[in-house]
Every structure is written in C-alpha cells, then in structure tokens.
Amino acid sequence: MAMIELKDVSKWYGSFQVLNGCTTSVEKGEVIVVCGPSGSGKSTLIKVVNALEPFQKGTIHVDGISVSDPKTDLPKLRSRVGMVFQHFELFPHLTITENLTLGQIKVLKRSEEEAKTRGLKYLDRVGLIEQKDKFPGQLSGGQQQRVAIARALSMDPICMLFDEPTSALDPEMINEVLDVMVGLAKEGMTMMVVTHEMGFARKVANRVIFMDRGQIVEDASKDDFFGKPRSERAQQFLAKILHN
Amino acid sequence: MKYNWNWGILWQTSIDGQNTWIMMLIHGLGWTLFAALCAGVIALLLGSVIGVVRTTDHKWLVRLGNAYVELFRNIPLLVQLFLWFFVIPELLPKAFGSAIKQMPPPWGSFVPAVIGLGLFTAARVAEQVRAGIQSLPRGQRMAGTALGLTQAQTYRHVLLPMAFRIIMPPLTSETMNLIKNTSVALTIGLVELTAAARSMQEFTFQVFEAFTAATVIYIIVNLVVVNLLRWLEKSVAVPGFIGPAAVGGGGH
Numbered sequence: 001m002a003m004i005e006l007k008d009v010s011k012w013y014g015s016f017q018v019l020n021g022c023t024t025s026v027e028k029g030e031v032i033v034v035c036g037p038s039g040s041g042k043s044t045l046i047k048v049v050n051a052l053e054p055f056q057k058g059t060i061h062v063d064g065i066s067v068s069d070p071k072t073d074l075p076k077l078r079s080r081v082g083m084v085f086q087h088f089e090l091f092p093h094l095t096i097t098e099n100l101t102l103g104q105i106k107v108l109k110r111s112e113e114e115a116k117t118r119g120l121k122y123l124d125r126v127g128l129i130e131q132k133d134k135f136p137g138q139l140s141g142g143q144q145q146r147v148a149i150a151r152a153l154s155m156d157p158i159c160m161l162f163d164e165p166t167s168a169l170d171p172e173m174i175n176e177v178l179d180v181m182v183g184l185a186k187e188g189m190t191m192m193v194v195t196h197e198m199g200f201a202r203k204v205a206n207r208v209i210f211m212d213r214g215q216i217v218e219d220a221s222k223d224d225f226f227g228k229p230r231s232e233r234a235q236q237f238l239a240k241i242l243h244n
Numbered sequence: 245m246k247y248n249w250n251w252g253i254l255w256q257t258s259i260d261g262q263n264t265w266i267m268m269l270i271h272g273l274g275w276t277l278f279a280a281l282c283a284g285v286i287a288l289l290l291g292s293v294i295g296v297v298r299t300t301d302h303k304w305l306v307r308l309g310n311a312y313v314e315l316f317r318n319i320p321l322l323v324q325l326f327l328w329f330f331v332i333p334e335l336l337p338k339a340f341g342s343a344i345k346q347m348p349p350p351w352g353s354f355v356p357a358v359i360g361l362g363l364f365t366a367a368r369v370a371e372q373v374r375a376g377i378q379s380l381p382r383g384q385r386m387a388g389t390a391l392g393l394t395q396a397q398t399y400r401h402v403l404l405p406m407a408f409r410i411i412m413p414p415l416t417s418e419t420m421n422l423i424k425n426t427s428v429a430l431t432i433g434l435v436e437l438t439a440a441a442r443s444m445q446e447f448t449f450q451v452f453e454a455f456t457a458a459t460v461i462y463i464i465v466n467l468v469v470v471n472l473l474r475w476l477e478k479s480v481a482v483p484g485f486i487g488p489a490a491v492g493g494g495g496h
Contacts, residue, residue, distance in 0.1 A: 047386075050390060052386050052389060052390060075389075075392045075393065075394050076392060077392075078389065078390055078391070078392045079391065079392025080392075081390070083386075083387070083390035083391075085383050085386065085387060086383075087381060087383050089381070089383040089384055089386065089387035090387075091384070091387070091388075091401075091402055091405075091406075092406060092482050092484075092485045093405045093406050093409065093482045093485070102391070102393075102401055103391035103392060103393065106393055106397050106401065107391060107392035107393060107397075108392075134483075134484075135482055135483045135484045135485070136484065136485075137482065137483065137484025137485040137486065138483055138484035139484075151391075155391065155392070
C-alpha cells in the first residue's frame with residue numbers, strides 16, 4: 001500500500017481550476033520531487049495531501065486513511081505528516097525550544113520533558129542546538145528553515161511534505177537546508193518535495209513529477225525525467241532552469 | 245472679562261457638608277475608573293471573541309460578528325447609553341424592567357453605563373482583533389494546522405499571542421478613549437469626574453477651577469495608563485520580531 005495516494009484529484013478556486021485530475025502515489029521510503037512553472041498547482045498539490053487546502057473531486061489516502069472522509073480525525077492525521085513551508089512559519093513569539101515542543105505537548109500529549117528531549121535531539125541533528133533559547137526572529141533564514149524541519153521531525157512523522165523549502169532563502173543558505181533534506185532522504189524518510197533545486201532532485205529523488213496548468217504532465221523516474229522528458233513543456237522547463 | 249479666581253475653593257467643604265470639593269472630584273474619578281474598568285473587561289472579552297469569530301470560516305458566525313460591529317459602532321455612544329437607560333428597561337418583562345429602574349443610585353446609572361460602554365467598545369476591540377489576526381501571514385495558521393493543532397489551539401497558541409502584541413498600540417488608544425468616554429455617562433446620572441466637576445461649577449460658580457481641575461486629573465490619569473500600557477507592550481515584545489510585514493508573504 002502506498003504511503004500517499006492521489007486519485008483523480010481536482011480543485012477549483014471559484015471557476016478557476018487549480019488541480020485537474022491529478023493521480024499519483026508515493027511509496028514508503030520514496031522521495032518525489034514536484035516541479036513546474038509558477039502557478040502550475042504544485043504548491044496546491046502538496047497542500048491537499050494533508051487537507052490544508054480542500055479539494056472538490058477525487059480521493060487522497062495517506063497511510064490508507066482517506067483525507068476527505070468527514071469521519072477522519074484530520075488533526076491526528078496531520079500530526080503524522082510533517083510539513084515544511086516556503087516561509088518557515090516558525091511561531092515568532094515562542095523560543096526555538098517552545099517551537100519544537102508545542103505540537104508534541106498539545107497534539108501528541110507528550111510531557112514537557114519528553115517533548116523537550118526529543119525536540120532538542122532533532123535540533124542538534126540540524127546543527128542548531130546552541131540556538132535553543134533564541135527566538136525565530138534572531139536566526140537567519142537558513143537556520144529558521146532547519147528549525148522548521150526539526151519541528152516537523154519532532155512529531156515523528158510517517159512522511160514529510162516540503163513546499164518550496166529553499167525559495168525564500170538567500171543563495172548561500174540554500175545548501176545548509178538541502179543538506180539536511182538529503183540526509184533525511186538517505187535515511188529512508190518518505191518525502192514529497194516541491195522545489196526547483198534540480199541538483200537535489202538528481203541527488204536523491206526517486207521520481208520527478210512535472211506539473212503544468214494544474215495537470216501532472218510527467219511522472220517519471222529521475223533518470224527518465226532528466227534524460228528524455230516526454231512532454232514538450234517539460235523539455236522547455238528543464239532547458240530554462242538548467243541553463244541557470 | 246471679570247472673573248474671581250479662587251483656587252482655594254477646591255479645599256473648601258462641598259455641598260455634601262463633609263468632603264472638600266477636590267475630594268468630591270476624586271470620588272468622581274473613582275467612578276470614572278471603576279466604570280472604565282468594568283466596561284473594559286466586557287469589551288476585551290466580548291471584543292476578542294467577536295474578533296476571532298470574524299476570522300474563522302464559519303459563514304454565519306462571521307456575518308453575525310460583522311453585524312454586531314456595524315450595529316454598535318455606527319450608533320452614537322450617547323444614543324446607546326440612552327437606549328440602555330431609558331428604552332431597554334421598558335422593553336424587558338415588567339418585573340425585570342422595574343427591578344432595573346429601582347436599583348439604588350449610583351447602580352441605576354452605573355449598570356446601564358457599563359453595559360453601554362462595554363458593548364460599544366467591544367465592537368471597536370473586535371475590529372482591532374480581526375485586523376491583528378489578519379495581519380499575520382496566512383502560513384502561520386497553516387503551520388499550526390499542519391502540526392495537528394485544532395482550530396481553537398491554533399488561535400490560542402499561534403495566532404492570538406502575536407495578534408494581541410501587534411494590536412497593543414491601538415488597544416492602548418482604545419483604553420484612553422474608554423476612560424474619556426465614561427464622561428458621557430453623566431447624561432444618565434452617573435456622578436463620575438465630569439459630572440462632579442459640573443456639580444462643583446453649579447454650586448460654586450467657579451467654572452474655571454472646576455473644569456481645570458477635572459482636565460488636569462484626566463490628563464494625569466491618562467498619562468499613567470498610557471505609560472503602564474507602553475511598559476506592558478515593551479515587556480511582551482518578541483526579541484527579533486520586526487513586524488508582520490517582515491515575516492513574509494505566506495506562500496502560494
């Protein structure tokens with residue numbers, strides 16, 4: 001059974017269709033990179049997976065649980081899916097440690113002490129243990145994004161979603177975040193990553209999904225995608241971004 | 245203009261035969277502050293709830309909240325106090341209405357004044373709370389939701405702590421306004437500071453002394469309150485946080 005399974009998912013904002021019959025699946029331990037021109041629906045695709053955005057048609061199952069079933073305990077499901085945002089979205093009024101423990105304490109009902117131990121373990125892993133008492137506003141963008149990844153990991157997720165995790169970063173900070181993500185991928189974390197970092201895709205992706213105008217135009221193994229993309233749109237896109 | 249200045253009047257015995265006029269003004273100030281405090285509690289609690297409700301996606305609650313705000317901020321405060329004092333008791337069941345009308349002074353004026361001021365100010369607080377929450381990046385709510393927090397938990401732990409910090413300056417002005425607005429309650433018989441000054445003027449004809457004293461007292465009180473609130477604002481300021489704009493846009 002696939003970890004994440006989308007079947008014929010469509011979504012509209014009013015009369016504008018953002019997702020058009022998207023079908024794909026992510027197996028346990030797989031790393032999928034989602035790319036495409038801006039406005040192609042890739043961010044939306046990742047946000048419907050844990051129901052941060054509603055969708056009108058189709059089905060999505062995460063670990064066998066239907067996301068759109070009204071009986072599904074969505075907060076519980078979301079707590080098992082780690083999410084990393086383009087703009088980090090750490091909670092500015094909480095210290096780094098409190099950012100790491102809030103979800104563990106309120107959602108997973110862990111004791112403060114247990115939550116702290118676990119949170120700091122992952123903070124150490126992303127190399128920021130000495131920042132634990134600072135506030136998000138006192139860290140650089142790259143550091144904030146690493147904390148955001150540690151925050152997601154502290155919840156012991158069964159899979160992780162990344163929504164353009166490096167797009168808001170200054171160029172010199174991109175690699176410190178990508179390094180953490182590569183490490184995760186190598187450990188076997190199931191990941192769905194919206195990114196334009198083709199270097200990351202080449203290094204760790206199993207498959208690449210290319211989207212255009214709300215449709216999944218290409219869903220191919222990494223080698224096939226970079227070697228010989230079938231669609232003209234994907235060829236053009238690759239030519240453009242690999243030039244830089 | 246010929247006017248007999250007599251600042252000593254403040255320390256002369258007032259019409260009640262016991263206290264000096266200055267003490268009577270200070271007694272009025274006590275009612276001003278007590279009314280402002282009670283109305284402030286109502287305004288903060290009710291205003292926060294309505295402000296929060298207006299930022300949820302419950303269509304009917306949002307409409308209800310909007311209707312409240314528009315109703316209470318579009319009717320003059322004076323009219324609202326008249327409604328609470330003269331009209332509402334007549335509309336209530338007879339026994340209940342006359343119980344209200346027969347409340348001993350100053351409660352007969354105080355209660356309608358506090359209700360009127362509280363509900364009026366709540367509409368304004370609600371507007372600020374809504375603006376504060378909406379000034380936060382959309383991703384903040386998403387981040388809370390994605391962690392598995394319920395909507396209530398997201399408000400309690402993620403959105404409101406920042407929203408309230410952001411709206412501290414306008415809430416400070418609102419507090420000042422509330423203290424000053426209590427003077428309108430003199431029209432329904434509450435002897436607060438302005439009413440006390442007026443009664444001093446009526447009995448002594450020392451209009452300049454009476455209202456100068458009241459003015460100075462209002463200024464001192466508001467200076468104290470504004471500085472207290474500024475100190476509070478500083479003490480809860482978030483290190484490194486520059487403002488909602490600096491957090492970023494919030495994704496696609």
